[in-house]
Amino acid sequence: MFQFKWLWHNLKGDRVKYIIALFLSVVGSSLTIINPYIGQRIVDHFIAGDGAAQHLSTERGLLIGLVLGMVGFSLLRTSLSYFTTLMYERTSQNILFRVRVYLYNKIQGQDMRYYDRNRTGDLMTKMTGDLEMVRHSLAWIIKTIIESLTVFAAAVVYFFFIDAELTLWLLVLSPPICIVAFIFARRVRPMYVDLREKLSQLNTTTQENIAGNRVVKAFAREDFEIEKFTEKNVNYSKANKAAALVWLDYFPYLEIFSQAFLVILVLVGGLFVMDERITFGEFSAFSALIWGLSNPMRTIGIVINDIQRFFASLSKIIEVYYASPDIVNEHNAVAKKRYHGYIKFENVSFKYDSTTVLENINFSVDPGETIAIMGATGSGKTTLINLIPRFYDVSRGRVLVDGIDVRKLELDELRSNIGVATQDVLLFSDTIDGNIAFGDPDMPEEDVTKFAKLAAAHDFIRKMPESYNTIVGERGVGLSGGQKQRIALARAIAVQPPILILDDTTSAVDLETEEHIQKSLRELEFPCTKIIIAQRVSTTAKADRILIIEGGRIIEEGTHAELLEKRGYYYDVFMLQNEGIGREAMMKYGKK
Numbered sequence: 001m002f003q004f005k006w007l008w009h010n011l012k013g014d015r016v017k018y019i020i021a022l023f024l025s026v027v028g029s030s031l032t033i034i035n036p037y038i039g040q041r042i043v044d045h046f047i048a049g050d051g052a053a054q055h056l057s058t059e060r061g062l063l064i065g066l067v068l069g070m071v072g073f074s075l076l077r078t079s080l081s082y083f084t085t086l087m088y089e090r091t092s093q094n095i096l097f098r099v100r101v102y103l104y105n106k107i108q109g110q111d112m113r114y115y116d117r118n119r120t121g122d123l124m125t126k127m128t129g130d131l132e133m134v135r136h137s138l139a140w141i142i143k144t145i146i147e148s149l150t151v152f153a154a155a156v157v158y159f160f161f162i163d164a165e166l167t168l169w170l171l172v173l174s175p176p177i178c179i180v181a182f183i184f185a186r187r188v189r190p191m192y193v194d195l196r197e198k199l200s201q202l203n204t205t206t207q208e209n210i211a212g213n214r215v216v217k218a219f220a221r222e223d224f225e226i227e228k229f230t231e232k233n234v235n236y237s238k239a240n241k242a243a244a245l246v247w248l249d250y251f252p253y254l255e256i257f258s259q260a261f262l263v264i265l266v267l268v269g270g271l272f273v274m275d276e277r278i279t280f281g282e283f284s285a286f287s288a289l290i291w292g293l294s295n296p297m298r299t300i301g302i303v304i305n306d307i308q309r310f311f312a313s314l315s316k317i318i319e320v321y322y323a324s325p326d327i328v329n330e331h332n333a334v335a336k337k338r339y340h341g342y343i344k345f346e347n348v349s350f351k352y353d354s355t356t357v358l359e360n361i362n363f364s365v366d367p368g369e370t371i372a373i374m375g376a377t378g379s380g381k382t383t384l385i386n387l388i389p390r391f392y393d394v395s396r397g398r399v400l401v402d403g404i405d406v407r408k409l410e411l412d413e414l415r416s417n418i419g420v421a422t423q424d425v426l427l428f429s430d431t432i433d434g435n436i437a438f439g440d441p442d443m444p445e446e447d448v449t450k451f452a453k454l455a456a457a458h459d460f461i462r463k464m465p466e467s468y469n470t471i472v473g474e475r476g477v478g479l480s481g482g483q484k485q486r487i488a489l490a491r492a493i494a495v496q497p498p499i500l501i502l503d504d505t506t507s508a509v510d511l512e513t514e515e516h517i518q519k520s521l522r523e524l525e526f527p528c529t530k531i532i533i534a535q536r537v538s539t540t541a542k543a544d545r546i547l548i549i550e551g552g553r554i555i556e557e558g559t560h561a562e563l564l565e566k567r568g569y570y571y572d573v574f575m576l577q578n579e580g581i582g583r584e585a586m587m588k589y590g591k592k
């Protein structure tokens, strides 16, 4: 079975230990028949057999030996059980650790489309609860199954040696128990698949709510969020109860069958003792070991439930385990080359699934040039710049960097040549210094300060309680929007990339600060091609060229002066922003 093959594959490094653990489980469980056997001998020889009273006085040594044997075997079994459990725990923790590292790397290696399609809460569930379930199955479920089967088999063999007919009487119960268990397993399986999905939804809702706590509070939507969470929680709880209640439908039958073992033993076994077909000692051995037949029937429900959970969880883990990204970073770059920064878009079109977002885009940027991109919201600006570091691949056409199709460049090398400050600023829970030096953790402190100054961030950082060592909260909590943008800008410039992409990076800073940033960007000490998405004319005015995007197409291209002259979209925006006379004024100039 594929799932077990997968487990076996991932047990690599611990296989010998795990097999030893399984072997010890079998040995330890087989030893359970020893004490009933000794008990049988004690009863027949010293309690109920012929001449028992005489044996008691003449063979005391044997009695003491047998009793000590019982104690010894009990201790041996306990010790074996201790070491076996230890080995199961160790091996299962090792596999958990290894697979978690593998999955984490796998998730890191996925492309943007993967993140578009997978919910964070679901990925977190896979990395935690699902993996724990797999560990539990190795450490407990498999152990329980092996031990129950061994005890069952050992008891049956031993019983056959004593009396085959009585054993067959007891085994009459096995087929109906197996049928009931099989029906139960089939019914409960889809419920655990559903339960796993409900858990994932609950985790996703919780994660989104916590991550978006500010928005929730800003809109005073706590009640709505609580309601949403409660709904998911109720669904999960209902699914849990439903799965648990199914067991109750089958539990009485299995419990009755388990009890019936004892009833059959007392009835048939009692008759056999009266007929002197078996001795009292042999009857006592049956009594002492009958749990070996009935106990597996009692635990079968728990084991089946856990197996179904295991399959549901494992199928989720396997989804991540074997997911292969379309854009693969092979991390082959040994010495990363520094690019010149020449960028060219050749007949580029792009689709998210079936929606075309960019169509026939053609433009080129020379090394050191600054290109500004402007356009209405949703026009495709971010999508366009995402194609340069290959966050997505084009659907048609080519994106070239230094004359080479980006699909042919080594991803690490390409991306290390591009500094990006994204629209949605994400800072890590780390010091400000650590955040700025994210691309180069060995960066000297003076350099961190230098880049912070270029990004107009130094002054406010200095005023923070611990200056550059101030730890910012998750996603930069504790900083204003403009402050976050400036740290993100410093982080992007700090890698001194030959290509710098800024996606609306100064939208939240005041005009004076923006002017300072613009000046710094123009005077960077290293050669750098800049692509700047901006909505403000003050940002775009000094660019070498401006591209206007509308509906995924370039509708205007030129310098500030050229575009003003054209009296198109750019001119409208300019008038709106700078003349302050709005649309009415434009009407006066003969525009729409």
Ligand SMILES: Nc1ncnc2c1ncn2[C@@H]1O[C@H](COP(=O)(O)OP(=O)(O)OP(=O)(O)O)[C@@H](O)[C@H]1O
Pocket (backbone or CB within 6 Å): 116, 352, 357, 375, 376, 377, 378, 379, 380, 381, 382, 383, 384, 423
């Ligand atoms: N990951 C995605 N999956 C599917 N569609 C997307 C995705 N990202 C963006 N889109 C769609 O692509 C179109 C262009 O989005 P894009 O983010 O490139 O626009 P934009 O010009 O940068 O907008 P804004 O100025 O608001 O940032 C939009 O219609 C958007 O809904």
